[in-house]
Amino acid sequence: MSVVRIHDPRFARLMIGHANLEKLWTGGRWLEGPAYFPAGRYLVFSDIPNDRLLRFDEMSGQVSVFWPGCGFHNGHARDQQGRLVCCEHLARVVSRIEHDGSRRVLASHWQGKRFNSPNDVIVAPDGAIWFSDPTYGIDGDYEGEKAESEIGASNVYRLDPETGAVEAVVTDRVKPNGLALAPGGQFLVVADTGRTHRPELDATLTRYRLDAEGRPIQPGETFATLADGFFDGFRFDAEGNLWSSAGRFVHCHGPDGALGLTIEIGEIVGNLCFGGAKGNRLFICAQTSLYSLFVNARGAT
Ligand code: MG
16 A cells, blocks of 8 residues: 555554555545544534534445534544534534534633634543644634634643533643543643744644643653644554644554654645544545545554
8 A cells, every 4th residue: 555654664563455545525625523423333524614514424425514504613522422522613612512412512711711712622531521722713714713812822621521610731832733642541642733823843742641630741742743744633542552643644653652654645634533333444634535544453442
């Protein structure tokens, strides 16, 4: 498979030799926010500039508009109850679609100030919702609505969905973006796309050890850097390998950060997630198109 390059021979086993990168759909402007729902065998994803949510039905192979005019959603996560947790650029909130279909805003402010534009979100094993809040949804009108930042910084927050309490847990990034907790819960990794605003910066993934209360210890340590493009959204597999968007590629890094393999997608990758009946199908949101690749790894749960 010519699109795959193995950088470390130990990672070759993660690829299936005769599995092809599949282009499932095209026609978006900037795809993001994939979340897979095993109960219905479908993937929800965002087409941010077109202000819509799309759904890929794994059984029929069809993509349909799930929610037109959703309010410029970006990242999504599925919580333990199978509900969709949403980052909304336009309303500048984190919300959740309840089992009855209604939308509930979970968090809109920190210390009395509106969020910038929640970007990516995860649900921790304890049910807490962690999300990044860079300014991309308020920098202009393409992916939301232009506005000034009230907070004046771009942080990662932890939201307690029971109490609604919001705490800033990572405050040392320029534009925190994708995020994930390593399986086992000892580390948080955060992508920083701050180079969009400060060209002198590296595109990085930063790893934070968690303290006894499960909060990140700052400063973190650099886990990986990227010369060309950005790390945006990413996920861990069950063995602790990190699969990340990386410019026009997907990179797979080992638990120590070493680059194991790269998969050329050919469009700028915004985000990815594992799905499929066995959690071994990588769904890749890349600029205008949705791709998938079966791999010899399962997504961390
Ligand atoms: Mg993102």
